[in-house]
Amino acid sequence: MTDWIDIGTLADIPQRGARTVQIAGEKEIAVFRTGDDHVFALVNECPHKKGPLSQGIVHGHSVACPLHNWNIALKTGEAQGNDEGCTPTIEVKQEGGRILIARLASLKAAA
């Protein structure tokens, strides 16, 4: 059983960009929209030095962290190339033009 939170529409997120969502009591989430209109959600922290990934340059299905240019795979949260680390991901789905993200509760326990 997954709780889904409606956070808005695709048009609310710039293409090749991101918006953040703050759910009370949980870590800030970055919701990304890629050039081909896929949507991904990650905790808004780079595994390296906690840089806000939502402010990075989105290319392909990756984002370059704005602080030190680590590239993070949007689907898995894994750092790419020679860098090592992983940012928690959040399940997303698009339904009837709306974007829904899974509630983070389970993640909090893991963090």
Place this chain on the structure above:
Amino acid sequence: MAAFFFFWSQGMDFQNNGPETANEEDIFVPSEDVREHLVVVGNGMAGCRAVEELLARDKDRYRVTIFGAEPYVNYNRIMLSPVLAGEKSFDDIIINSRDWYSENNIELIAGDPVTAMDRAAKTVTSHSGRTVGYDKLLIATGSDPFIIPVPGKDLPGVISFRDMKDVDTMLEAANNGGSAVVIGGGLLGLEAAHGLTLRGMKVTVIHLMDTLMERQLDEAAGWLLKSALEGRGQTILTGANTEAIYGDGKVEGVRLKDGTEIPANLVVMAVGIRPSTALAREAGLEVNRGIKVDDHMVTSDPDVLAVGECVEHDGNVYGLVAPLWEMCRSLADGLTDQHTGYKGSVTSTKLKVAGLDVFSAGDFSGGEGCEDIVLRDASRGVYKRVIVKDDKIVGAVLYGDTVDGGWYFDMLKREEDVADIRDLLIFGQAYAALGASGGGALDPKAAVAALSDDAEICGCNGVSKGQVVACIEKGACSLDAVRATCKASASCGSCTGLVENLLAVVLGDDVQSGPKTMCKCTSFTHDDVRREIVAQNMRSIPEVMQLLHWSTPDGCSSCRPALNYYLLCALPGEYQDDQQSRFVNERMHANIQKDGTYSVVPRMWGGLTNPRELRAIADVVEKYDAPMVKVTGGQRLDIFGIRKEDLPAVWADLNAAGMVSGHAYGKSLRTVKTCVGSEWCRFGTQDSTGLGVKIERMTWGSWMPHKFKIAVSGCPRNCAEATIKDFGVVCVDSGYELHVGGNGGIHVRATDLLCKVATEQEAMDYCAAFTQLYREEARYLERTAPWIERVGVDYIKQRIVEDEAGREALRSRFLYSQSFSQEDPWAQRAAGADSELHQPLEPPMPFGAIAAE
């Protein structure tokens, strides 16, 4: 077995042939046919195909009755586009004529849609009131066009593009000429727009997304398509949101959310389709997005089946024709007790617009473990992208040359291992086969080695393999050397791989690598890219990537900011800055700090300030609880710890005191540092402060390859440290010494003396000219110091000092460019521009109200 009754009314007339029924009785008659009765609701492509498949397996098993809402025999709906375009007639697209129905004893009740079903009684009832019993019912109602709920959607002249009636309406409107708006830039919308254009209407396509056919095409292919359609006279508006359709009694035009009004006497809505499920829903069948079916196309009622666009199988709903064929096969197997089971479909799409070849198949969204193989051939207008995962093709997007679409799609469906032909895959089937026959070696080097000497390598410049090899043997030991001598791969670059392989074949390990490429997305260097942007008058990032054969779909964090700058520099006042290709600081107009907050530095002209500005800064520090304020090395005040949400309000407060952005964050003019000069200093020779302010007023706001610092010192004691700046002025009694290329960073470099001038105006003019030369010729992220070491100070002197006309031209280009760039970005944001960059998304529901699944 239920008793079967049917009758038909006299009112259903079409083309003077009476209703499409093989039965001649005019009142209901009990049938003597004792076979099981299959009633099909829907006379479209799915319903009829299902019956065809069934007949092919067992001609006599079922008695068949088909209901159709439209007053026609079964026609090929996907060919409506060629009918609209005038390439085909209605007769050409009929799949099954009346003879087919009668030959197979099929009862066709056309023009009378089924409006209700009673599963307990096992009957269906039509619009005209006729009730027919069934043993097995097949629902094939297809889908309905989605009508966006805007004001004016019901006005006469607003139609969808779904059936023959819509085509007739469009043809009638086209006969009167005028303008049409097509809402929706997907497959259907573009085909409608194409048809209407050919029929002489002035057509505007409005598309909500930024990329045409975004579900089938990636951005690059979408851009090519848009350019081609615009070349055919259509107006394509992407990222355009329809607000209303207006008109008095009939449609007169469409208004967009941004206020634009587009006059039109015909509006075609082609934004999408949704499964037609009302009948099934009312009858209590399980319906989600579509009517839920199992692998044998059976619904939640074992005697009711469904097929085509109205169904949902394994969570998927299909709007294309190929899955329908596969569903019909499984359905017919099930109905004849063979039960093979439908396993879902992989789909491919082709745009039916004459002369535009577009193909897409499978999943081209990329993602984990996926590798893109991209080929761009600008001179032929070709873009090919094949997506490979675990040595199997998972998707393909082809534009301009779709010959190999079927080949890729075939391998994709068969999940064929392509590891052996991977390197040749993108060149297509013929080339891959050539490689395979070349001594069985699939190594691309071996494939190139196997080519004959007169095989053409470079199509743009007509260079054969023999010529390339001769050129290498004569001493061209690098890609660049080959390009410079025999011109192979020097134009469009699509044969770069071939040339590199030839180099490897001829020279082995002696190949010299050329200058560093811009990034891993391209084989071109910064200088190549920049030269071509200007030479080919390129105007957007996707265009550069297409024409220069980028190997990734939308670049990377290295090349995108560079391309954005090169275009901005080449097209002042015309280029639309791409915010998503800006580094965070330039996008947010503030400096990101390690904790994710920002620091804000207002401009202080020449390092001067006044009580009003200082008060405003003090107020901001208190109001927004900024934890630190610091004097910078560039003689300004830096306010730390501002949250991104507060930035617009902070800027508004600073703007109110007359301050603008200091661009302390950008690859741009930073500060003009000054000393107090002759106005106060006992050693000062000139008004260095005044000149510094003038220079800063002239240069602020300009984007550069990298950050750019200026200083003006009032005497050779050089208190403003002008000799470690990008451009420095040292005032002397007799005038102004101009210095360039200094740097106080990791590698300290003192400036080179450029020249000495006599007047303040000359100092300003030379500064503008030098700045523009740097803007136009340095590579992105190259400071003036390494640039000057690379090109030599003599070159700079020649361009700025000796070539007076050239200097003047550079200066005027700089000032022209500045006329567009000196708008305070803070003021725009404070006024509300790009507010989504600062505000988080707010879930519209309270946190308690959560959708659960």
